[in-house]
Amino acid sequence: MNQKTLQNCGKCGLCLNACPVYKILKEEQASPRARLQLIKAFEEDRLLSSPLLKEIISKCLMCGSCTGACPSGIDHYSQFMEMRQKMAKDHVENPMVKSMIWLLSQEYRTRLGAKMAKLGQKLVPERFKEKYGLGNIPLKRLPEFNITPFREAAEETISHGSKPAGTIVYFTGCATNYLYDDTGFSTLRILEHMGYRVIIPKKQTCCGIPLLFHGAQKAAKNNIVTNINALDLDAADTILVDCATCGTALKHEYPLFTETLGLDKTKVEKIASKVEDIMSFIQKRFHLLSFTKDSIEKVKATYHIPCHLKNSFGSHEQAQTLLNRLPCIVYSPADNADQCCGGGGSFFYEYPEISKQMVTKKIEGVKATLADIWLTDCPVCRMNLAGNMEEKNELQVVHPVKVIAPFLN
Amino acid sequence: MLDIKIKNQLIEVVGQNRYLDRKEELACFSYDAFIKEAMPDAVVFVQTADEVARILKVASEHKVPVTGRGAGTSVCGAPIPVKNGIVLCFSKMDKIIEINTADRYIVVEPGVVNADIQNALAPSGFFYPPDPGSMNTSTIGGNIAQNAGGPRCLKYGVTMDYILGMEVVLASGKIVKFGSKNIKDVTGYKLCSLFCGSEGTLGLVTQVILKVLPIPETVKTMLVTFGKLDHTARAVSDIIGSGILPAAMELMDKMTVNAIEDSSHLGLDRKAEGTLLIEIDGVKEACEKEMDNIIERVKKQGALDIQYAQTPEDRERLWTARRSAYGVFAKLAPDILSEDVTVPVSKVPVMIKRINKIGERHGLKIGVLAHAGDGNMHPLIPADRNNKEEWVRVEKAFDEIFHAAAELDGTLSGEHGIGLAKSDYLPLVMNKDTIELMSRIKHAVDPDNILNPGKFV
Numbered sequence: 001m002n003q004k005t006l007q008n009c010g011k012c013g014l015c016l017n018a019c020p021v022y023k024i025l026k027e028e029q030a031s032p033r034a035r036l037q038l039i040k041a042f043e044e045d046r047l048l049s050s051p052l053l054k055e056i057i058s059k060c061l062m063c064g065s066c067t068g069a070c071p072s073g074i075d076h077y078s079q080f081m082e083m084r085q086k087m088a089k090d091h092v093e094n095p096m097v098k099s100m101i102w103l104l105s106q107e108y109r110t111r112l113g114a115k116m117a118k119l120g121q122k123l124v125p126e127r128f129k130e131k132y133g134l135g136n137i138p139l140k141r142l143p144e145f146n147i148t149p150f151r152e153a154a155e156e157t158i159s160h161g162s163k164p165a166g167t168i169v170y171f172t173g174c175a176t177n178y179l180y181d182d183t184g185f186s187t188l189r190i191l192e193h194m195g196y197r198v199i200i201p202k203k204q205t206c207c208g209i210p211l212l213f214h215g216a217q218k219a220a221k222n223n224i225v226t227n228i229n230a231l232d233l234d235a236a237d238t239i240l241v242d243c244a245t246c247g248t249a250l251k252h253e254y255p256l257f258t259e260t261l262g263l264d265k266t267k268v269e270k271i272a273s274k275v276e277d278i279m280s281f282i283q284k285r286f287h288l289l290s291f292t293k294d295s296i297e298k299v300k301a302t303y304h305i306p307c308h309l310k311n312s313f314g315s316h317e318q319a320q321t322l323l324n325r326l327p328c329i330v331y332s333p334a335d336n337a338d339q340c341c342g343g344g345g346s347f348f349y350e351y352p353e354i355s356k357q358m359v360t361k362k363i364e365g366v367k368a369t370l371a372d373i374w375l376t377d378c379p380v381c382r383m384n385l386a387g388n389m390e391e392k393n394e395l396q397v398v399h400p401v402k403v404i405a406p407f408l409n
Numbered sequence: 410m411l412d413i414k415i416k417n418q419l420i421e422v423v424g425q426n427r428y429l430d431r432k433e434e435l436a437c438f439s440y441d442a443f444i445k446e447a448m449p450d451a452v453v454f455v456q457t458a459d460e461v462a463r464i465l466k467v468a469s470e471h472k473v474p475v476t477g478r479g480a481g482t483s484v485c486g487a488p489i490p491v492k493n494g495i496v497l498c499f500s501k502m503d504k505i506i507e508i509n510t511a512d513r514y515i516v517v518e519p520g521v522v523n524a525d526i527q528n529a530l531a532p533s534g535f536f537y538p539p540d541p542g543s544m545n546t547s548t549i550g551g552n553i554a555q556n557a558g559g560p561r562c563l564k565y566g567v568t569m570d571y572i573l574g575m576e577v578v579l580a581s582g583k584i585v586k587f588g589s590k591n592i593k594d595v596t597g598y599k600l601c602s603l604f605c606g607s608e609g610t611l612g613l614v615t616q617v618i619l620k621v622l623p624i625p626e627t628v629k630t631m632l633v634t635f636g637k638l639d640h641t642a643r644a645v646s647d648i649i650g651s652g653i654l655p656a657a658m659e660l661m662d663k664m665t666v667n668a669i670e671d672s673s674h675l676g677l678d679r680k681a682e683g684t685l686l687i688e689i690d691g692v693k694e695a696c697e698k699e700m701d702n703i704i705e706r707v708k709k710q711g712a713l714d715i716q717y718a719q720t721p722e723d724r725e726r727l728w729t730a731r732r733s734a735y736g737v738f739a740k741l742a743p744d745i746l747s748e749d750v751t752v753p754v755s756k757v758p759v760m761i762k763r764i765n766k767i768g769e770r771h772g773l774k775i776g777v778l779a780h781a782g783d784g785n786m787h788p789l790i791p792a793d794r795n796n797k798e799e800w801v802r803v804e805k806a807f808d809e810i811f812h813a814a815a816e817l818d819g820t821l822s823g824e825h826g827i828g829l830a831k832s833d834y835l836p837l838v839m840n841k842d843t844i845e846l847m848s849r850i851k852h853a854v855d856p857d858n859i860l861n862p863g864k865f866v
Binding site: 010013027029038052053073 | 431432434437440441442454480482486498520522524543545546733735736742743
């Protein structure tokens, strides 16, 4: 543990109001400052490992907002990540989290799990779908699984013409692969329109972030090594992600864990340097888009900024610039567009009560925009926002690529 | 650990969920932004005045210390429970009860965050002037306990100047109310000013009526650099002495500016020995006239360069520089010590010279940052408390800084409060009988000394 970084917490408390969990609970023990102080006490043997310590450390969205607010430039995210590994070693995870780790640590299990779940969705009686769910989200409001996983449905290499604008390696993440293939196909449509050659490596797997959050380092290492080998292609100009959280894994977590997990440093750095999120990717190459000349009926759209897009990529402004430039929508920002939705990977089913309060505020903020459609480029945010809306004033929640693709020439 | 009987009585008041006594949780209430720490025996989160009253009755009965806490952003150790006991936390008692801009007041509970008051008032074109650096996190209850100030308090005055009325729970559990919704009110003792700044040693505020003001129509911000720190300080006293009252006048020395630039590249002049951030607000025409007057004066005092904020973003950038100063100093060493001695504004130049000499004498880097317009200095010393030899020098330096301020008719604290940090130095600025008067007042309202014991009184 980097003692110096820890000690440099001046305990000023400016992180408190940046923390979505603190803002709901208003309890010091739920604050980033408290977590840092507890980690310090633990490192100095003033505090022993305990289930309660683990709980306090885990009651965190890992959204990175504290780091953004910290005047001393502390990397909370890495501190918390390391502490999570230590706590997971000493204390058992809850069964839900355990099964998630089991599923995500082998692609064949994830694939099988998705198939079973798809079948399950058909078999479960309607009344159960009302009653049971994941966290606050009733079963019937969870997304339906893709009929065929996106990476099986799409070609591995897609070329258009002999002179492509460049080569994109597309890291789809589990969500696009198993749940939201509309994001995947829309992304392909846009890349094709822009004239890129696209490679979707079949061998890629879960980025490993959910595993790392819960201290499953060994399982994560397998996934990470698989991904490094799948993504390290010399032909790739850009490694594209449609989910900022997966992107954070490739860009920040892999380098962070290079030493601990004994990863190939050169490859990790090369991959990290090529990662781009889809929103800023399109924004920077907007001139390559040509929209249909047919008269477009603009929809009023609002946007939820995923925490990782803001805090890890810093590209939330790029994303909003892009939305403002699109001819197919009228962008109507919500006052709380950059506030966390309470999804946080597995947070929404580990701490449903806190998560509910956060998502409720989000939904209130969006209602005020009178938008018809809610865009967000993180699948967990999408699931969480869509899953928590009341049926009677439901907004469709989709990835922004979905509103771009249909209007291209 | 509290006696099980006391524990049960407390749980009866707030319920199991708002009572904490496990070590991991208690550790989170052992600190603020000061360097010392002490563990409480229990933490309770209150939500009503009645709960506070019932808890204080229990505490009085068993003579258990009670230390109030808001968001824990104090920099002087005020909410640290040095005598253990109960930490009574107001962060969940955070309702805005009434906004009345027609009569220019707002009624709030103590756990409301300062910035949330600003956000609630902004749509009606009003604001609450005191703006401590912690305003995005700190609660109004904490602001009142410490009589907090901030940059714009130069023009607008500090927390106390905005308290119209209060509801306070005394150590006995009695609930008292004083002041009113009236700007003018000379009915009885002005008790608000006794409790405001008492750092939780006299009573616990459970509701407050605050005066609010309309947001000024124009704000003008500029950044002026000087080749000599002395010129900078003289420009400050010249402007204030001429009768202009800027909303804020912030001074940063070379070391501070360089520390800021190292971390955030805001385009400040690294060579300038002194930098002044000046802001004026009010009616447009008046601002322009004052601005010209200020420009003339800073030029006369040898200003090298003047930068004007043309857009709100520019203004934000200049203020970001100033606000980030504390944090960037925190990056220089494991610990950062900041004090807030204050001197009459005409003595700012002398005080800065003395601080620099003290730093040289003890081989310490002391950054000087100041709300210079009101003489409120923030000497900042990055240090490492584990380096015993250095720590001795740091303590000596602060000792001399306090003495220097006292000699210049200054005072120990302009806005942070005394807390644990400066209680030993009270005799420098108060005679024995005055300190005794404070003790008598304390004894009269809190005879068993259960409220925030171990602090300055």
